[in-house]
Amino acid sequence: MNRRIAVPERLAQRVTATFGDAGRRWVAEVPDVAAAVADRWALRLGDPFPEGTHALVLPAVRPDGARAVLKLPLRDGENDAEAFALRAYDGDGAVRLYGHDPATGAMLIEQAEPGDPLLTHPDMAAAFAIACGLVLRLRRPAPPGFAFPSxxxxxxxxxxxxxxxxxxxxxxxxxxxxxxxxxxxxxxxxxxxxxxEAGVLINRDTHLRNIVAAGREPWLVIDPKPVVGxxxxxxxxxxxxxxxxxxxxxxxxxxxxxxxxxxxxxxxxxxxxxxxxxxxxxxxxxxxxxxxxxxxxxxxxxxxxxxxxxxxxxxxxxxxxxxxxxxxxxxxxxxxxxxxxxxxxxxxxxxxx
Structure with a gap:
């Protein structure tokens, strides 16, 4: 059994400042959600990553020993569709989705390593070219089975x-x-x-912090906010x-x-x-x-x-x-x-x- 997770202080401050009472409820409840999801998926959890803004994000080890990331978002109109976008991308230019619990919004995601954001690239012209290539690559017809925001x-x-x-x-x-x-x-x-309506799945939030260095591909998109348009x-x-x-x-x-x-x-x-x-x-x-x-x-x-x-x-x-x-x-x-x-x-x- 995993120990109870403590929500990072900066994350708690951000979500309460943005979401008020709903944010405070989420801060109080998300440690129990993390424990329940980890038990259900037989995960061993590490300490939360400190950079989260609207989600508790933790390193996780799967039953077969493979490393992954458990993400538990404070759900809103934008991030409800994140898992379905990752499923549509299926690892093509974005991190893979291993598991999703629609009831809580919890996602088990591929861990991109080393994970350095594209923003740290020493050549900003090259970074911009990389980002453009990924944006163009991820565009595709919206898949059936989920009503993406329009x-x-x-x-x-x-x-x-x-x-x-x-x-x-x-x-x-x-x-x-x-x-x-x-x-x-x-x-x-x-x-x-x-x-x-173009019927094209696009992303509201592709920026240089949401593109990270990885091993499977040089760079992968994380945290998509999909919309059809x-x-x-x-x-x-x-x-x-x-x-x-x-x-x-x-x-x-x-x-x-x-x-x-x-x-x-x-x-x-x-x-x-x-x-x-x-x-x-x-x-x-x-x-x-x-x-x-x-x-x-x-x-x-x-x-x-x-x-x-x-x-x-x-x-x-x-x-x-x-x-x-x-x-x-x-x-x-x-x-x-x-x-x-x-x-x-x-x-x-x-x-x-």
Missing amino acids: MRSLLAGWVAQWTQLALELRVTGDPDRAAPLTAALRLARRQLRHYR PPAYEAGLPVLLMLGAEPTPDAADAVIEQVAAGLRHDPAEVRDWALLRAVENMTWNRGGSGSQTGFQAVSARQAAVLMRRYDADPWALPGPDTRRKTEMADVERRRSWPPPANSVTGSRHEVRR
Whole structure:
């Protein structure tokens, strides 16, 4: 029997700061979940890795002596689909999934060794080329059997949220956030209006910390956040990461060109998705009011630089039918994203070798 696991203090602080009471409940309960899953799968557990942000991650030894990783996430709308993405990748450019318990979200995953993140690569140009290659390689038709989140539902959610925030910011008079928010709102509406489901499985969170050195392949993706949608969406996050905390217009132009070439997209598409992702970050978990965290302040600066390439009047807000548009966006969001739990098929404790 394994000893009771202690949740790392930094992980506990992060999840309680982000999820409040739900985070505190998870911190209290996850050690017992880890023990129960380890007993069921006959695992010997080591001390938790300290780097986790939304999951307790522990080294594990399987019954045959092979090493693996046990991951127990604080479940939310993003990470519920992680195991199903890993199953779809089947080790092709990503870590393998050995076991998954849908009831708890627990995953038994291949341990990538040595595990150094691509962010530590001495040549950032080479690192970017490696990352682009993996992003392109992991794109594939969405497999049947699981209702992956749809980009349509994400867009509809942004439209509903940002419509309300734009009205609030109009009242409070905060042009630094209102200008990029309104530009992004227009863009999200246009994307939603012309949306055509591509049926392609893509990733919301492929960055240089989520690509690690391994033995089976030189580099493997970990921690996917899958969504079904247009592949150009994946270009937004690399732009923001490469822009950094002090973005400039010239840097934005250069980065957009580099990402567009690396991921084989039109630069205008890349710019669009970068602005949408920047505003998503700017408004994340804050309701669009109050003091901003450092992360959100950086996102606001990035959004302001990206939106200067658009000709629209940043203070133009939705017309008199704003309420109806918001209600329709909510309806569209619910219609476009069936709860994944209703679509799960297969064995509850499947173990793959």
